[in-house]
Amino acid sequence: MTLPTDIGKDCARAWEAMPWSLQNSASHEQDEWLTQHLSQCEACRGEFEQQSRLRLAISLPSDIPVDADAGLRRLLARIDAPDTHAAHSRARTSWVTRALVAAVLVQAIGIGVLGARLWSENQADYRTLSQAAAPLPAGAIHVVPDDTMKLADWNSLLHTLHLQVVNGPNDVGAYTVVASGSSAMPRDTLQKLRTTHGIRLAEPVASAP
């Protein structure tokens, strides 16, 4: 890398220092030194003027019309839309894993009743493997999240409402949730679930397992 031939050692140093002085990231000493050099070197003064102009020109806002609001709307739609990206299929995989884990859980825990269509009898297949079915805690809720709900959002919802999944999803995507820990389910949990974006349905489990 060679500098243009007409400049000496100080000029080379000045040349290197210019962009950083222009963007105010040079030290005070470097600034001082450059100012001093410029005051006695016409060539570098010319170069520095051109550099200043370059900085000014390049700082002008883009002249290409790109609508931020429209772009943001499309981005949010993309984030909320199903099947758009690989990230979504990753989330799906996790849901499948969850379903497999849940199938094992069913062996130990009885299933609440949520109406014939919602809580399909198919799951009885698993139940036949179980020993004595344990009763569900009082206040258990069946929840059907929307297909597009992200696993992270689902997890954060469970965390916020202090819920844990004890069962599901069944073949219509319903989970059984109960209050986590030993706490009782607060009365407004059902209402909160129903008003959460991405929750299609939340129903209390009938008391008899």
Added chain:
Amino acid sequence: MNEADIDADATDRMLLQRMSAGDRAALAVLYRSYHGRLCRFLSRLTRRPDVIEEVINDCFWIAWQKAGTFHGDSRVSTWIIGIAYRCGLKALRQHGDEPVEEDMQEDRFPAHCPDEDRELRDWLAKGLSRLSADQRVVVELVYGLGHTLDDVAVIMQCPVGTVKARLFHARVKLRNTLPALAGEPPIRKESMS
């Protein structure tokens, strides 16, 4: 990094943290705050508004997915611009490399654009048209966005020496291409000239 940069970075970090918890409002704030910068940065790679929007949205899609993995080894702005750069290169491969200079002299400047700005834009366009895409990116990052050599190396994922060389060659080309100031006083001269 001056105080304003530190404040801005603290705000950006807070927004990323909220995004990692699924907060769409935080995403919207960050998106708007970077939109202008990214538009100009990407305009050094392509002149197509549809491609620019696509790249910005790809960039924020990734930022949304990865917000929780940002550990603050760099400024948030360096991280985001780096993602945008990689998305931009990918888009160029997909859409074909459209050089900046093609329609430079066409009537694309908004009517409200002051004459002085227009003259400055023409002058800049003339200079940038001689640079490679990588050189234009380095020039934008240093002179436009105010990044240091180290930042640029992180954004472009290359050694600092490579950045130095790109900047050097870009400056030599600009010096040889750009007309002298033709007697006119430099506009809004910096304090040091």
